[in-house]
Amino acid sequence: MSNLIVHGGTPLRGRITPSANKNAVLPVLCATLLTREPLRLHGVPDITDVRKILDIFRMLGSSVQMDQATGTLSLHHEHTVFDPAQHRLPEEMRSSIMLIPPLLARFGVARLEDNVKGCTLGVREIDPHVEVFQRFGGTVERAEGSLLVRSSHNSKGGTLTPTDHWLDYASVTTTENFVLCAVAANGTSTLTNAASEPHVQEFCRFMVMLGARIDGIGTSRITVQGGAALGGGEFRFDEDFHEITTFLALGAITGGDVIVRNSAPGNFPLIDRTFAKFGVVVTHEDGWSRAHCPGPLKVQTPFTSNVLTKVEAAPWPYFPVDLLPIFIALGVRAQGNCMFWNKVYDGALGWTGELSKFGAHVFSSDPHRLITFGGNPLSPALVESPYIIRVAIALFMVAASIEGRSEIRNAAPIRRAHPRFVENLRSLGVQVEWTSEE
Numbered sequence: 001m002s003n004l005i006v007h008g009g010t011p012l013r014g015r016i017t018p019s020a021n022k023n024a025v026l027p028v029l030c031a032t033l034l035t036r037e038p039l040r041l042h043g044v045p046d047i048t049d050v051r052k053i054l055d056i057f058r059m060l061g062s063s064v065q066m067d068q069a070t071g072t073l074s075l076h077h078e079h080t081v082f083d084p085a086q087h088r089l090p091e092e093m094r095s096s097i098m099l100i101p102p103l104l105a106r107f108g109v110a111r112l113e114d115n116v117k118g119c120t121l122g123v124r125e126i127d128p129h130v131e132v133f134q135r136f137g138g139t140v141e142r143a144e145g146s147l148l149v150r151s152s153h154n155s156k157g158g159t160l161t162p163t164d165h166w167l168d169y170a171s172v173t174t175t176e177n178f179v180l181c182a183v184a185a186n187g188t189s190t191l192t193n194a195a196s197e198p199h200v201q202e203f204c205r206f207m208v209m210l211g212a213r214i215d216g217i218g219t220s221r222i223t224v225q226g227g228a229a230l231g232g233g234e235f236r237f238d239e240d241f242h243e244i245t246t247f248l249a250l251g252a253i254t255g256g257d258v259i260v261r262n263s264a265p266g267n268f269p270l271i272d273r274t275f276a277k278f279g280v281v282v283t284h285e286d287g288w289s290r291a292h293c294p295g296p297l298k299v300q301t302p303f304t305s306n307v308l309t310k311v312e313a314a315p316w317p318y319f320p321v322d323l324l325p326i327f328i329a330l331g332v333r334a335q336g337n338c339m340f341w342n343k344v345y346d347g348a349l350g351w352t353g354e355l356s357k358f359g360a361h362v363f364s365s366d367p368h369r370l371i372t373f374g375g376n377p378l379s380p381a382l383v384e385s386p387y388i389i390r391v392a393i394a395l396f397m398v399a400a401s402i403e404g405r406s407e408i409r410n411a412a413p414i415r416r417a418h419p420r421f422v423e424n425l426r427s428l429g430v431q432v433e434w435t436s437e438e
Ligand SMILES: CC(=O)N[C@H]1[C@@H](OP(=O)(O)OP(=O)(O)OC[C@H]2O[C@@H](n3ccc(=O)[nH]c3=O)[C@H](O)[C@@H]2O)O[C@H](CO)[C@@H](O)[C@@H]1O
Pocket: 023, 026, 094, 095, 123, 124, 125, 169, 170, 171, 172, 173, 174, 315, 321, 322, 343, 344, 345
């Protein structure tokens, strides 16, 4: 178990250059398997999930060269071979599921382990993915501890057959899986109720760089003209809006002044307004974003009588669900009451008991909603994070805002998304370290 020990109470100050977004990098890495041409990716973060995908690439015989110092990754899937009897896709991460389309396109078979659930946020369905594989002509059968997916050669000269599909809900990885299948299928495919998160758009832009023809990127209907030969090339990842928001929030909760590099402030209007609900002013200037609090953290009072200030998280362009815990931490610290509504996951809010160890007052209304009664005096504590990246961060945020020594046990999920997290924090003045135990 990896734990974080923090001596809190110091206002964070300084500048951060954020890393790339795990949820853009991982689908891109999976997509690289579709081309036999060499590729060079810039800004690849050294995070757990990336290491797992690169390990499987090496196992399949691909050429993988990662320069950790510069974040440059050279990949060549020329002599790659997949054998479902021998190879196991990485577990405990959601993104393994996006290795299925390229494996189907190249080898006509793929095997998905049961544990591709990622963070323990509640049900992580695989049925929408299975439906997509079936729509493209794949067959799916249960094997021990896994699913076997197969596709066979069709009259269109490929193993996947183009299709139109309408999703039950705008699922991020299902949209990416649809695009991966559609690019490999010879003909036109259309997806309705597609997800449009910044990382989905970034992934689609990578596919276009490879030579894919995609219309409707960033909208709820995506059309792909599949079957074009894909090339190689170079791609540089954008900055992660999750990490930008996280460091801005860390500055705000400690009463500090943090400035973060941000080349895409166009993604931030709703995030900025959500900060404003707690009295935090975010400004964007010359490619940098800054959060400051003109006074103490305080929940804004609505003009409408008898309603609570609320933060509603749902598929983009709503407030991003992965950032909800970060703002719950602000809610705990801010004077006043706020409702947090997770419209996506049914099991993402079960960690309020950990917040109460700091002395926070948080009430779970139901599996999707909680209310923070903020501004209570807090004291340092030993808390344990569930296997949820942003909850480990939220617990850390609260700890960092309290004078004294706190410990966040089981904080390793942070390493799934944020490289150099502790180093970045130290550069902002935090006294923090990792400890490990068996
Ligand atoms: C690797 C990756 O990219 N992971 C992200 C991806 O996961 P992932 O693609 O698994 O998430 P989905 O968008 O499929 O949604 C997750 C779950 O929420 C439920 N659901 C979702 C939307 C909805 O309108 N109704 C509904 O019921 C479903 O049970 C679904 O299984 O998107 C999630 C939602 O932004 C993020 O939390 C994850 O960080």
